[in-house]
Amino acid sequence: MLNINNKATEIKREILIHIARYQLEGILEKKLYALPRKMLPLHGTPFRCCVHHDREILSQRIIARLGHSIEDYDEEKQLSDYAAEALKREKPTGPMLTVIDEACNACIRACYMVTSACQACIARPCMTNCPKKSIHIQKGRALIDDAQCINCGICQKNCPFHAIIKIPVPCEEACPVNAITKDEDGKETIDYNKCIFCGACIRSCPFGAMVDKGQLVDVIRHIIEGKKVVALYAPAIAAQFRAAPGQLDAAFIRAGFHQTFEVALGADITAAKEALEFEERMEQGDILMTTSCCPAYVRAIEIYVPELLPFISETRSPMHYSAERVKEAFPDCISVFVGPCLAKRKEGFDDPNVDYVLSAEEIGALFVAREIDVAACEPVLSQNQPTSSARYFARSGGVAQAVQSRLTHPEKLKVRVINGLDKAGMKALKSYGRAASENKEADANLVEVMACAGGCINGPLVLTNPKTAGSQLQKYAESSS
Incomplete structure (x- = not known):
């Protein structure tokens, strides 16, 4: 689970503060459209490929903070439209959690990887204890065949140099009930019938793709x-x-x-x-x-x-x-x-x-x-x-x-x-x-x-x-x- 002191959390809180200020000043619908540009100026260093992609993701973060589900996102609608709908809303809508598909990194399937710390030792306990014999030596280092590997972790436990690491999918690993899975594009989706709304995925996703739907505007x-x-x-x-x-x-x-x-x-x-x-x-x-x-x-x-x-x-x-x-x-x-x-x-x-x-x-x-x-x-x-x-x-x-x-x-x-x-x-x-x-x-x-x-x-x-x-x-x- 991520330390709460991180950039994704900072962005989330900055959005909340701006929304609260705009609403208290009576300019939420009028000024919200400019918030992505205000927070992400054109000549800043982008998180993704370009600042325009970052702004699109930020817009969706704002929409979630307004209490909307990103699963219902309509790119033809303006932020002012979403603000107007939020201000007219009589009751919060479920579910309490939403996924920003655009922010999801589509992390690779959880797997084990041999790092440069491998010494290709004579004992080779990773190879001898692997139940699927999916490890071999190549160019002076152990190599895992992902097609055969079953992610049991035995190789990691047996390596005396701690040279084998697990690369998890953070949100999936954090979910205690396996309610998060990948869709056909590798993006994460939540089965809300399985979800217990513990929020562990929110604290674990390094890309801030798992978001709670806000009620502050209401x-x-x-x-x-x-x-x-x-x-x-x-x-x-x-x-x-x-x-x-x-x-x-x-x-x-x-x-x-x-x-x-x-x-x-x-x-x-x-x-x-x-x-x-x-x-x-x-x-x-x-x-x-x-x-x-x-x-x-x-x-x-x-x-x-x-x-x-x-x-x-x-x-x-x-x-x-x-x-x-x-x-x-x-x-x-x-x-x-x-x-x-x-x-x-x-x-x-x-x-x-x-x-x-x-x-x-x-x-x-x-x-x-x-x-x-x-x-x-x-x-x-x-x-x-x-x-x-x-x-x-x-x-x-x-x-x-x-x-x-x-x-x-x-x-x-x-x-x-x-x-x-x-x-x-x-x-x-x-x-x-x-x-x-x-x-x-x-x-x-x-x-x-x-x-x-x-x-x-x-x-x-x-x-x-x-x-x-x-x-x-x-x-x-x-x-x-």
């Missing part, structure tokens, strides 16, 4: 119209900014939101309900229960491990309980969940109490466009403060700890934390599914699953390095009651 439109827009911010969002409690709330208010609601309050509800449910399940003889607040994980179970479905907690997510309370307090409001998660967009799309979902990058762009320094804001403190354990929902292991702290008999708890849904994580889930369906004892009776390694603070749409966010989350949580 939210800003409601703010400009004077609607009662309420920000429901996740603990992982508070971890994105070097700010004291209350300063983020103040920043949201300055940005135009009518009210804020800390989703950690919803996490307290989730933890209490999940603890009660766990005790009830153990009393009735269930061998295990899994957590339910990561929507990417829940979708993975629904599609790939249905035998584990009866053992997923029936407790709803913190976002759901938070949105429910906000709609009870302000029935006519526009509820906007803010978090670094792509899968939450899908969950919000399916939840009638959630109107929009903004990413950390989108809210960061709005703050920049409004010239808001979160750390300089005068704190606006709420009378309702969540527990520290609720704020720790944003890191891996935090949900299980919150549940444990609310159990009558915590000593009976045996926790397994699956920290990231990669292919190994999916394999572990399938083993729990088999154990549960056969009523066999497992090594844990509470399984916490986070699709993102490290938890929500390492989501696909974060602003801040996860280590920095982890430190900020700790300060934020320790300030709780």
Whole structure:
């Protein structure tokens, strides 16, 4: 997975800031056409063959940021047309993810390659251990016959010089459920019926071809119209900014939101309900229960491990309980969940109490466009403060700890934390599914699953390095009651 500090991410964030500024100034439809030329001047150094190709790709990135699917791209339409459609849109459209075909590099099929570090040694363990005998020596170096190679990786493991490397297709390798494949032209496509919307492909594609569809334009439109827009911010969002409690709330208010609601309050509800449910399940003889607040994980179970479905907690997510309370307090409001998660967009799309979902990058762009320094804001403190354990929902292991702290008999708890849904994580889930369906004892009776390694603070749409966010989350949580 790519470090978040990269050029593709910089371009994405620059687009968001420009869109937010143009919209706030009332010139989005009028000025958007010139943005590709503004960001990519004629005499700059192109990424591709020429600046014109780069501008075409950038135009499609802008269209995705406006909330449109690139699969429906019409080259006859202008950026102003797409902006006008976005400004008239009543609701976001699915799916939450889109592929910029023009940006896709059509990477070669994943394979192993022998580098110049090969010494053509006498032992030749790569040759002797290859099950298909697809390696031979040519011009003083081992050579792999790609036609015979089955990509098992045995040669790489056996080379004493580490001279054999794997050349992956980054998006395919990152996808834990094999939902990404090549079309007849070698370009990557997503099967949305298989996709769990974890967003791993977004963080992994070096060409920025996998893109989340934005909702920032929709939210800003409601703010400009004077609607009662309420920000429901996740603990992982508070971890994105070097700010004291209350300063983020103040920043949201300055940005135009009518009210804020800390989703950690919803996490307290989730933890209490999940603890009660766990005790009830153990009393009735269930061998295990899994957590339910990561929507990417829940979708993975629904599609790939249905035998584990009866053992997923029936407790709803913190976002759901938070949105429910906000709609009870302000029935006519526009509820906007803010978090670094792509899968939450899908969950919000399916939840009638959630109107929009903004990413950390989108809210960061709005703050920049409004010239808001979160750390300089005068704190606006709420009378309702969540527990520290609720704020720790944003890191891996935090949900299980919150549940444990609310159990009558915590000593009976045996926790397994699956920290990231990669292919190994999916394999572990399938083993729990088999154990549960056969009523066999497992090594844990509470399984916490986070699709993102490290938890929500390492989501696909974060602003801040996860280590920095982890430190900020700790300060934020320790300030709780």
